[in-house]
Structures are given as C-alpha cells and as structure tokens.
Amino acid sequence: MVTSPQKTIVISGYYGFKNSGDEAVLQSILTALEEKGKQEGIQINPVVLSIDPEWTSSTYGVQAVHRMKLGEVRQALKNSSGLISGGGSLLQDATSPKTIPYYLGVIKLAQWLKKPVFIYSQGVGPVNRKLFNPMIKNVFKKCEYISVRDVQSSELLQSMGLQNSRIHVVPDPVLGLTPESENLSSIEPEKGQRLPVIGISVRYWDPGRRELKGIAEGLRQVCEKQPVHLRFLPFYFPNDEKASQEIIQQLGDIASGGSKVSVCREAVHPRQMLAEVGRCDLVIGMRLHSLIYAANQLVPLIGVSYDPKIDHFLKRLEIAPVGTSSSLDPGKLASEISHLLTGAETWKEANKPSINRLKQEAEAPAQHIIDFLKR
Numbered sequence: 001m002v003t004s005p006q007k008t009i010v011i012s013g014y015y016g017f018k019n020s021g022d023e024a025v026l027q028s029i030l031t032a033l034e035e036k037g038k039q040e041g042i043q044i045n046p047v048v049l050s051i052d053p054e055w056t057s058s059t060y061g062v063q064a065v066h067r068m069k070l071g072e073v074r075q076a077l078k079n080s081s082g083l084i085s086g087g088g089s090l091l092q093d094a095t096s097p098k099t100i101p102y103y104l105g106v107i108k109l110a111q112w113l114k115k116p117v118f119i120y121s122q123g124v125g126p127v128n129r130k131l132f133n134p135m136i137k138n139v140f141k142k143c144e145y146i147s148v149r150d151v152q153s154s155e156l157l158q159s160m161g162l163q164n165s166r167i168h169v170v171p172d173p174v175l176g177l178t179p180e181s182e183n184l185s186s187i188e189p190e191k192g193q194r195l196p197v198i199g200i201s202v203r204y205w206d207p208g209r210r211e212l213k214g215i216a217e218g219l220r221q222v223c224e225k226q227p228v229h230l231r232f233l234p235f236y237f238p239n240d241e242k243a244s245q246e247i248i249q250q251l252g253d254i255a256s257g258g259s260k261v262s263v264c265r266e267a268v269h270p271r272q273m274l275a276e277v278g279r280c281d282l283v284i285g286m287r288l289h290s291l292i293y294a295a296n297q298l299v300p301l302i303g304v305s306y307d308p309k310i311d312h313f314l315k316r317l318e319i320a321p322v323g324t325s326s327s328l329d330p331g332k333l334a335s336e337i338s339h340l341l342t343g344a345e346t347w348k349e350a351n352k353p354s355i356n357r358l359k360q361e362a363e364a365p366a367q368h369i370i371d372f373l374k375r
Helices: 020-040 053-060 070-078 099-112 132-140 151-159 188-192 210-225 239-251 270-278 288-296 308-316 330-342 344-361 364-374
Strands: 006-012 043-050 063-066 082-088 117-122 145-148 167-169 197-201 229-232 260-263 282-285 301-305
Touching: 006 020, 006 070, 006 099, 006 364, 020 043, 020 053, 020 082, 020 270, 020 288, 020 364, 043 053, 043 070, 053 063, 063 070, 070 099, 082 099, 082 364, 099 117, 099 132, 117 364, 132 151, 145 151, 145 364, 151 167, 151 308, 167 364, 197 210, 197 239, 197 288, 210 239, 210 330, 229 239, 239 260, 270 288, 282 288, 282 330, 288 301, 288 308, 288 344, 301 308, 301 330, 330 344
Parallel strands: 006 043, 006 082, 043 063, 082 117, 117 145, 145 167, 197 229, 197 282, 229 260, 282 301
Antiparallel strands: none
8 A cells, every 4th residue: 555655844824813814724724735735645744833732733633833932843843844834914013013023933943944935825014114124035035935815915025125936926725715514504594584694794993993883884774774684703702702792782773673683603613604604695894804705605795994905805806895994984885785785696796707716726825835845
C-alpha cells in the first residue's frame, strides 16, 4: 500500500478569538488545503497558531499551539514544511499598533528558520504609520508566494516597493466554504411561514452609534409595510450581540404588525453560521464576512461600510454600500430592503456568474501551496 507524503504547515492568523469571520477563513484554508492535497496525493498536517489552542484543536480537529508562546511557535515552525500567513486583515494598524509587528515577527521567524512563507489572501491596510512600510516590504520580498484579497491591497504593497508581478489578487477564501448540511433542516419551517428572513450583522464602530440608529429606523420602516423576520447574526461575542440588542430596543413594538425578532447564538462553527446565512432571504451586513457568507450562498446583500475592506469586496460584485457608519439614510435602507426582497431572483441571476467565478479563483492560493510542496 502506497502512503501519501505528509507535509506539516503552520498557519498564522487571528485564530482562537472566536470571531466567526476569522474562524471561517481558517476553516476555508484548512478545507482547501485538504482537498487540493488529496488531488495531488499529499497529506497536509496543519498546525494553527491560536490564542486558545485547546478550543481550536477540538473545533477543527487539528494541532494548535499558543500564538503568544514564542518557544512553541518556534518549535512548530522548525518542524514544518512552511508557514501560511493569513487570511484576513492581518497587516493593518487601525485596531492596534501591535498587530503588524506581531504578524511580521512570525513571518520573520519562519524565514530565519529557512522555511517558505505563503501570504494567503490577506487584506493589507490601512497602514497609517509609515514606519511599517519598509518593514512589510523587507519581509514580503522574501516570501515564496503573495496573494491578497483585493486590488487595493495589491496597490498598497506596490507603493511600498513590491513588484506587481509577485502579487496575486484572489478572492477571500471564505467564498469557497461549504455550509454544515446536517443543520439545514433546523429552521426550514421558517420559510414555510412565508415570512421573509432578513439577516442582520452589526458591530460597534461609530462612537455616536449613528449607523445602529439608522439601521433600526430603516428596519422599523420595513416592518410598517410588511411583516418580516429580523434574524440578528452576531459574528463576535459579546460585542456584536450587544450592538444587536441596541437595535432591537430601538425597533419598538414590531410584533403587533406580524414581524418577529430573533438572535442567533447557537452558530459556533463557521459552517453553522454559513448555513444560517443561507436560510436568509436577504442579509444586511457591517461585518465583512457576513457579506461574503451571503455571496457564498447567493443571498441578496446590503453592505454598510465602516472600513475600506467592505467597499473593496462590494466593488468586486459591482455593488455600492447603502451607507456608512457615519452616514446612513434609513429611508434609502428601507427602500433597498424592499427592492431586494421583491427582486431576489433577478439579483441571483445577475450575480451568480461572477460569484461562481470568484469561488473558483478563491482556490488558487491552496493550489499554489500544494504545487510548491509537491515539487
């Protein structure tokens, strides 16, 4: 019996924090590597750098080490065939000035150990502190493969001095994720009631909560015209659930008009959340991956922009955000919701070809890595 060669790959990203979007990225990478590896006769043994290694191991069935324990990270890299950095928005300093040095540090450690590094569909930027630019350039130019999830990330890297020919623009890996099929029947009767399901993914961003107030008012206007099921989808606990509750409190008594409200708390695994999104008739999203989930499941979507990454993804689908975190017209939101609920099939027909193409392109980084390891 011929056994497949085994290759150990360390994966670095924002993992173990139980943010549904980032966990979906990890699941997508793991699935793509496994599938492409099987096609080429290579068994991939992933080692994930996680803030909660036990949870990551039990959730995905892979080995994990603590991302902040240098000795464990170094040993994992030393015993590996290479490092994957990504996906997600790892190289940005909007959330913290420590983020870029950490992820570059992991890459640099792998390079010191003479391991190939693969940048996997990252969203690069914003980089507000210019001192990071030469650091990113110097580390990236020694990487074996560089892929980013949008043109703007590629242009930013080129402005730092990296050659365009070295940068591959690919879709977010989550576009290739598949839902957890065994859960699909759990909410199916909901659609049988002919109550349109509107999925809503919100987060805190604007200090004055202007976007939450605008979304609440827009939803209230919709409920005045027709009964709907507002299904809140928190991607990051507890913050997103708190933001959802703020909107629910502002909605007032919508039950008297036949509408209902629920909050999804049970979708722990990314595939469970993907299935939840797939059961919606429409998704309103602030979280990037709520919009990517919707596109994945061919569910009409409305984006509220708080970060350029939202605009970049929507642009790939030739869609404009309905508003921003600082400026959102409730009437415009209500109008767009009504338009997409009545014209869902038209939306699907128009967007299906481009979404299917993006799904296929999302596999490119995994294929490149497997081809490299096979060589």
